[in-house]
Amino acid sequence: MQPILSLRGVSKTYATGHAALKDVSLEIARGEIFALLGPNGAGKTTLISIICGLVTPTAGTIAAGGHDIIRDYRAARSLIGLVPQELTTDAFETVRATVRLSRGLFGKAPAEAHVEKVLRDLSLWEKRDSRIMTLSGGMKRRVMIAKALSHEPQILFLDEPTAGVDVELRRDMWRVIRDLRDNGVTIILTTHYLEEAEEMADRIGVIRNGELILVERKEDLMRTLGRKELALQLAAPLAEIPAALARYPLALSPDGRRLVYTYTGTGDPTSISPFLQDVAAAGIAFTDLDTEQSSLEEIFVRLVRADA
Numbered sequence: 001m002q003p004i005l006s007l008r009g010v011s012k013t014y015a016t017g018h019a020a021l022k023d024v025s026l027e028i029a030r031g032e033i034f035a036l037l038g039p040n041g042a043g044k045t046t047l048i049s050i051i052c053g054l055v056t057p058t059a060g061t062i063a064a065g066g067h068d069i070i071r072d073y074r075a076a077r078s079l080i081g082l083v084p085q086e087l088t089t090d091a092f093e094t095v096r097a098t099v100r101l102s103r104g105l106f107g108k109a110p111a112e113a114h115v116e117k118v119l120r121d122l123s124l125w126e127k128r129d130s131r132i133m134t135l136s137g138g139m140k141r142r143v144m145i146a147k148a149l150s151h152e153p154q155i156l157f158l159d160e161p162t163a164g165v166d167v168e169l170r171r172d173m174w175r176v177i178r179d180l181r182d183n184g185v186t187i188i189l190t191t192h193y194l195e196e197a198e199e200m201a202d203r204i205g206v207i208r209n210g211e212l213i214l215v216e217r218k219e220d221l222m223r224t225l226g227r228k229e230l231a232l233q234l235a236a237p238l239a240e241i242p243a244a245l246a247r248y249p250l251a252l253s254p255d256g257r258r259l260v261y262t263y264t265g266t267g268d269p270t271s272i273s274p275f276l277q278d279v280a281a282a283g284i285a286f287t288d289l290d291t292e293q294s295s296l297e298e299i300f301v302r303l304v305r306a307d308a
């Protein structure tokens with residue numbers, strides 16, 4: 001199937017001479033949730049701004065829904081909704097007027113039913129006649145999402161949608177985003193909350209110093225780069241790791257009661273059973289066993305820390 005978004009060789013060097021993006025190519029399938037991760041200054045907002053037509057690329061081509069974003073700007077832009085990283089709304093307008101106006105800016109005919117649905121979905125209906133300046137930060141963020149949805153976009157960019165939002169509202173937003181996806185909207189989000197990407201994303205892209213260093217399905221990423229730990233709670237303390245188990249990467253807790261086997265999650269289930277057989281053969285009894293898998297956060301930190 002044709003990707004809804006396709007980027008080829010996109011680069012951006014700002015007037016300052018800073019190369020913020022270097023030869024980025026990427027395809028996004030219709031209906032996926034794609035999380036773009038990277039440290040501060042990596043180039044995430046630059047990339048989103050280019051796709052949304054706010055920043056001109058130095059090189060490369062981008063098509064949204066098959067429309068070139070430069071030659072066919074209007075058609076491409078009408079497919080795209082953007083929730084920018086910085087909150088920008090007219091403080092004196094009411095919530096409903098802001099969303100209506102936003103729709104109008106895209107040249108869409110008024111559709112009160114759609115505006116109402118968006119406001120209700122985002123739990124903003126009660127606040128529809130409130131001025132933006134009287135809202136809390138989290139509510140303002142919802143208004144930004146409502147604005148971005150006002151013209152019924154097929155691709156929604158969320159640049160740090162939940163920065164500074166409390167846990168409950170963040171979960172609400174996740175639900176909203178999933179509902180949108182279930183209604184066929186393609187979602188591309190950036191976040192510094194790795195838990196958010198772990199929870200939501202189908203695929204993950206990691207940007208470092210303007211380079212897209214990795215794009216993978218979340219499950220594959222967690223499996224291939226994730227480390228797993230199998231910990232045995234021993235029936236009797238060990239003074240040291242027995243020679244019979246020397247070939248395994250093991251760690252023994254200071255009290256000698258917990259033996260931890262670390263293995264990479266390459267999806268090979270056979271790595272555990274020989275270990276457990278050798279444990280049994282060495283006469284080591286255990287009372288309990290637990291496993292842990294590295295989080296996306298740990299994987300991410302390792303990825304971006306690695307020398308470029």
Ligand SMILES: Nc1ncnc2c1ncn2[C@@H]1O[C@H](COP(=O)(O)OP(=O)(O)OP(=O)(O)O)[C@@H](O)[C@H]1O
Nearest residue numbers: 014016018020038039040041042043044045046047
């Ligand atoms: N208008 C501009 N002129 C010059 N340099 C810019 C401009 N906008 C961004 N940059 C630089 O480009 C780099 C990438 O910035 P960008 O905002 O894309 O990063 P980001 O990944 O979104 O970071 P954050 O996580 O902090 O939002 C940074 O070094 C930034 O200073």
Ligand SMILES: [Mg+2]
Nearest residue numbers: 044045085159
């Ligand atoms: Mg940014």
